[in-house]
Amino acid sequence: MELSTIFLVLLGIFALIVLLITIGGWFEDVESDMGSQSNPNSQVQLAPQVGVLHRLFNKAIAGEPVTHGTNGVIGATLFTIFWWGFKWHPALAVAIAAALTMLFHMTLSTTAHVGRITSANIFGQPLYYDVILTQLPLIASHAFVLTSAFVAVSYLFYNLFFAAVDAVRLGGYLGYPIAIPLLGLVLGITAGAIGSSTGDVHYGAEREFQHALYGEGIPMGLHGHITVRAEVGYRMSMDVAYFCAKYGGPLSGFTYGMIILLDNFRLLAGNVLSNVVVNVAIGIAAAVTLILINRYLEVWARRKFGPYT
């Protein structure tokens, strides 16, 4: 096979990895918004204490990174057993491993939600049976998608490192020599860190306080007074997901995909040109560009919105 063909194969796998990571990051954020898992959960927990009763799902007993790291490591370990141990086809092994992880995640969500809500029972917060029944399948399906995405990427990264096409080692260009379970863990932790620092701002600052003025940060006096009424009837967590899946979720996925793209692109470029200086130069150029874009965005926002006084 010609060297250019091998390079095209490499680029194809690279594109698949970035796509899978983007989808994984997107669903991770929507899943956490639906379960009010990350930082904004403090408001859901605080609401009954200030007299605001709600019908939101609250499964925040661990931070987002830890939960999805656990999901990733359970899924990736099961996958390794099925694929390496039982010699199943990888596609089948990914699906079965993600499905079993989903069962674990449903158990965690149910116990966490019941525990969280009953702890607020002293302030009059009821535990709604239908809230669990209607949200749980949605949470499970999102967990299935994100786990299968991260397990598939772990498999690709690991196998890419040891793969060879016509005696050309692909490991010299892409992939990591790290065991699949650990890759699942680290990809899950990173996804959680990104989801909670980007997408959850959309949920916490905008969707939870939709009755507050648009164009203002949320003053501390408003904390706990979350929006509990929806377009029709009382707000459920699926209404939150419906809203956040349009902006916060995709941007979280975009962030994760962008990070993997930039980071692996500079690894690939450095390895193809077999010069580490290229790695460093692309990295510094990317960082400076990002700082300048942020500066432009800041100036634009200040001109557009103006000062408060």
Added chain:
Amino acid sequence: MIDLLVMLIMVAVGGVLICAGVFFMPVGGAPAAMSTAAGIATGCEMMAAGSGITGLLMAAALYSQPSYIVMINAGISSGIMMCVTMLVANLIVVFGKGVPPALATADKDPVTKEYVRAYVTPGTVGHGVPTACFVSGFIGAFLGGVGGSLTFIPVLRVALSKALGQPIDLFGAIEGIEAWHNYVPFFVLAGICALAMYFINANIAAYSIRGVIEGWWDPKFKKLPKTALACFVASLVFSLLLLLLFSNEAFVKALSSLLQLGGG
């Protein structure tokens, strides 16, 4: 023996760098998720681990390069992760909530020297990631990435040299070793040790930060020297455990038997 002592010092210095990195990061915590405080809307440990992991993956991919190249590349990887995250967090704050990024612990932005107090919503302590926080975050993530690779590199190399029974330079390039399936446990060992270092040191730093810090101009930043000392001691204890592990004959025997497996 010299290698083990050098590893001891490298891991301890790595802990101090991770601690300094956390102090530089604009950690906003839960209030930032509601646009009530400036910074990134997640805790210190998760931000340090999340950005550090990107650096660790890069360090694993470049394992055979000289140490300083691995460190710089791991730092830049962590920095890029942080920059992309902060930029998108700003996109959501600006277009999803309609507020301009502003910080509250200083009247003027320490980098651009602009007057920013007027843009802070009354009742909040800033929102979004302004330029000074952005630059501070990049520096913090870079330091964190370098600190993590300071654990990853010596642990991997000492484990390899013990298992192979031949000396491996802790600073230069590794030659003559091509990682195959049976080398993977060594990377896992080094990766888990580095991940543990992030959680240990970020947790200690989190006690001094107490939730929210904006950058190097924040009054809480003055606590850095004392916290760094605590991190140095904690990392030294951690690396002493590693030293005991590598001095254990049974463990070294188990490591070298891994290499006999062949794999595939």
